[in-house]
Amino acid sequence: MEQPKEKDVLLEVNHLSIKFHLKNGKEAKVVEDVNFTIHKGETVALVGESGSGKSITSLAIMRLLPIPPGEITSGSITLNGKNLLTYKNKEMSRIRGNEISMIFQEPMTSLDPVFTIGNQMIEGIRRHQRVSKKEAWNKALQLLKEVGIANAEKVIAEYPHQLSGGMRQRVMIAIAMSNNPQLLIADEPTTALDVTVQAQILKLMLKMKEEHRSAILFITHDMSVVAETADRVMVMYAGQIVEEAPVRELFLNPQHPYTTALLKTMPSLETDVKRLPSIPGTVPPAYALPDGCRFAPRCPHALAHCHQEQPAVHHIQEAHKVRCHLFTEKGELAHDRERSFAGN
Amino acid sequence: MTEKEVLLEINHLKAYFPVKRKSMKEEKKVIKAVDDISIEIYRGETLGIVGESGSGKSTFGRTILKLVEPTAGEVLYKGQPIQHLKGNKLQSYRNQMQMIFQDPFASLNPRMRIGSIIEEPMKLQLTLTKEQRKERVKELLQKVGLPEDAMHKFPHEFSGGQRQRIGIARALAIHPEFIIADEPVSALDVSVQSQVLNLMMDLQDEFQLTYLFISHDLSVVKHISDRVAVLYLGRVVEIGTKKELYANPLHPYTQALLSAIPVVNFDEPKQEILLQGELPSPMNPPVGCVFHTRCPHVMERCHQERPKLHNENDHQRVACFLYDEKSENYNYLKSEV
Numbered sequence: 135m136e137q138p139k140e141k142d143v144l145l146e147v148n149h150l151s152i153k154f155h156l157k158n159g160k161e162a163k164v165v166e167d168v169n170f171t172i173h174k175g176e177t178v179a180l181v182g183e184s185g186s187g188k189s190i191t192s193l194a195i196m197r198l199l200p201i202p203p204g205e206i207t208s209g210s211i212t213l214n215g216k217n218l219l220t221y222k223n224k225e226m227s228r229i230r231g232n233e234i235s236m237i238f239q240e241p242m243t244s245l246d247p248v249f250t251i252g253n254q255m256i257e258g259i260r261r262h263q264r265v266s267k268k269e270a271w272n273k274a275l276q277l278l279k280e281v282g283i284a285n286a287e288k289v290i291a292e293y294p295h296q297l298s299g300g301m302r303q304r305v306m307i308a309i310a311m312s313n314n315p316q317l318l319i320a321d322e323p324t325t326a327l328d329v330t331v332q333a334q335i336l337k338l339m340l341k342m343k344e345e346h347r348s349a350i351l352f353i354t355h356d357m358s359v360v361a362e363t364a365d366r367v368m369v370m371y372a373g374q375i376v377e378e379a380p381v382r383e384l385f386l387n388p389q390h391p392y393t394t395a396l397l398k399t400m401p402s403l404e405t406d407v408k409r410l411p412s413i414p415g416t417v418p419p420a421y422a423l424p425d426g427c428r429f430a431p432r433c434p435h436a437l438a439h440c441h442q443e444q445p446a447v448h449h450i451q452e453a454h455k456v457r458c459h460l461f462t463e464k465g466e467l468a469h470d471r472e473r474s475f476a477g478n
Numbered sequence: 479m480t481e482k483e484v485l486l487e488i489n490h491l492k493a494y495f496p497v498k499r500k501s502m503k504e505e506k507k508v509i510k511a512v513d514d515i516s517i518e519i520y521r522g523e524t525l526g527i528v529g530e531s532g533s534g535k536s537t538f539g540r541t542i543l544k545l546v547e548p549t550a551g552e553v554l555y556k557g558q559p560i561q562h563l564k565g566n567k568l569q570s571y572r573n574q575m576q577m578i579f580q581d582p583f584a585s586l587n588p589r590m591r592i593g594s595i596i597e598e599p600m601k602l603q604l605t606l607t608k609e610q611r612k613e614r615v616k617e618l619l620q621k622v623g624l625p626e627d628a629m630h631k632f633p634h635e636f637s638g639g640q641r642q643r644i645g646i647a648r649a650l651a652i653h654p655e656f657i658i659a660d661e662p663v664s665a666l667d668v669s670v671q672s673q674v675l676n677l678m679m680d681l682q683d684e685f686q687l688t689y690l691f692i693s694h695d696l697s698v699v700k701h702i703s704d705r706v707a708v709l710y711l712g713r714v715v716e717i718g719t720k721k722e723l724y725a726n727p728l729h730p731y732t733q734a735l736l737s738a739i740p741v742v743n744f745d746e747p748k749q750e751i752l753l754q755g756e757l758p759s760p761m762n763p764p765v766g767c768v769f770h771t772r773c774p775h776v777m778e779r780c781h782q783e784r785p786k787l788h789n790e791n792d793h794q795r796v797a798c799f800l801y802d803e804k805s806e807n808y809n810y811l812k813s814e815v
Contacts, residue, residue, distance in 0.1 A: 183667035183668070183669060183670075184638075184667055298756050299531075299756075300756050301756075328530035328531055328694065328756075328757070329530070329694070329696070329735060329738045329739055330530065330734060330735060330738045330753045330756075331530075331756055332738065333738040333740075333750070333752055333753075334752060334753075336740075337752065355667060355668070356740070357668070357742070358739070358740040358741060358742055359740045361740060361741070361742040361743075361744070362740045362741075382744050385742050385744070386744070395669065396668060396669060397742075399668050399669050399671070399672040400668055400697075400742075401671075401672070401675070401695075401697040401698050401700065401701040402697055402741070402742070403696065403697050403700060403724065403736070403739060403741060404741065404743070407701075409676050409679070410672035410675055410676055410701060411672065412669065412670075412672035412673040412676060413669040413672075413673075414673075416637045416639060416640070416670060417637075417667070417669075
């Protein structure tokens with residue numbers, strides 16, 4: 135979990151806002167004013183509960199968002215200085231699976247059931263590389279060995295249903311890595327797996343990242359998985375990034391009330407409490423967001439103007455940003471709240 | 479363990495499912511979902527059942543309720559065997575038990591209003607008038623923290639956590655003594671998960687409920703349980719009080735499971751036992767100890783014999799040859815622990 139040596143910017147998301155037009159005429163603002171940067175070789179985690187907009191953000195980067203009903207209302211997504219949002223579909227298909235690739239949550243549904251593993255891998259390799267079928271086959275075989283599939287020669291000729299969940303996720307990683315992507319987006323890659331298998335897959339992802347010198351955008355709802363894998367963490371709530379910090383800083387010194395609460399509600403093996411602290415209420419639906427701060431209705435520190443005015447993003451430290459009214463422009467705790475915050 | 483009233487006694491319970499053969503020539507195969515489980519459940523406790531998918535934990539819960547007919551073994555409820563219960567008697571047995579399901583989206587009928595959903599078990603099992611039932615619905619909604627007017631709404635109008643509360647209200651409707659909760663919080667977000675767990679614990683105190691809490695999440699099980707049983711391929715490999723089992727896991731599988739849980743700890747790197755491979759198919763479980771294919775401490779003996787669950791200390795029972803007194807490792811392990 136060391137800092138990446140190169141600090142070159144790979145992906146930059148600027149003021150991204152995404153809206154969905156619902157059938158009943160309402161509009162759902164699923165992503166609003168999202169800004170972040172991913173550097174080369176870095177593992178960045180995007181954490182949030184269901185409905186926070188984290189998957190939608192990743193789909194927008196891949197340009198896989200269904201438009202309509204979705205609509206990117208503003209912002210830009212730049213990869214290596216090129217704005218992906220201006221690309222034509224054909225140009226984008228050269229990027230997808232090549233420069234950016236993606237692993238999905240469900241290893242059951244993201245592989246095609248009627249083709250063998252080998253066929254699916256070769257398709258991906260030959261789409262982006264000028265190699266013969268034989269060469270592609272050998273490359274696929276080598277990748278399967280790299281992801282720890284012992285009997286790769288046998289597996290390459292098998293169909294997805296013949297493999298277990300963990301094996302399928304290994305195959306997915308092999309496919310995603312087959313063109314040495316610069317960015318790997320992993321959307322809840324271990325949520326459908328058992329803990330012992332999850333540990334294997336996380337290890338594998340980080341190993342593959344090192345070997346192929348990729349960056350990872352890791353999307354998850356599980357804070358504890360983040361602690362073990364990411365360099366930097368962004369916490370998303372109701373379509374906005376509410377806090378961003380290096381992983382250690384975020385866990386040891388969380389500033390946004392939502393992050394603090396989220397970390398406290400995690401049942402942990404280490405601590406022993408009679409009652410778990412919980413956050414009252416639920417995440418507001420994207421078509422009925424509160425005015426003002428999105429977290430205000432559930433926030434224990436909410437002030438009167440939290441309910442009226444959207445908070446801006448404040449820098450607490452160079453790499454630590456918080457979207458909260460409790461902090462002043464300079465990133466210091468606002469005076470009138472200091473006491474109650476410290477007493478918490 | 480202090481003297482406690484045994485509510486349920488489960489003896490050598492087995493649930494096998496036949497597998498369809500492709501031809502007559504093929505050998506008859508069975509899936510041993512639950513394979514010789516013996517457990518006692520005490521009144522008022524929460525017994526956590528932990529296991530990976532395919533370990534038979536859900537089937538075990540269903541077999542107790544007789545939703546799955548056991549292949550062998552017996553379940554004694556307050557000393558009474560239940561396997562021959564039929565008709566009214568089976569109904570009155572089931573009246574005392576309820577189940578909370580994992581998926582709050584699939585376990586509520588989308589065409590019924592919340593009031594009718596909660597009322598339904600009362601219609602079948604209690605002799606209440608319409609007004610009394612309505613009163614009880616109101617009371618239950620209040621108990622689980624939902625507004626009274628929820629009874630006129632449909633399930634789709636509620637979030638996952640709220641639906642799980644409705645599921646809990648329905649389970650409580652007929653005053654059960656024993657509740658089987660099958661992954662009740664797995665589908666919920668963390669911030670909502672803790673609300674539901676707290677609610678379940680409050681209700682347990684209020685109504686002296688006994689829980690069988692089935693989950694794959696060891697941290698959740700640790701939070702809510704008094705005792706924990708670890709299942710692997712249909713067998714209990716270790717059972718003990720929560721305190722002992724988590725502080726001092728004995729079975730290599732329990733140790734590996736605990737070490738596989740990601741933890742937030744930046745200062746001391748944790749000792750990780752990374753298991754190889756995945757759960758073998760329950761259709762074709764390994765001979766001998768079921769865990770020997772993935773066990774880091776596997777010995778010659780594990781390939782042939784099946785270890786029995788035995789008392790390792792006052793609080794823990796474990797099925798592993800490492801703790802057998804004949805084993806060479808025994809003394810070594812004892813000193814290490």
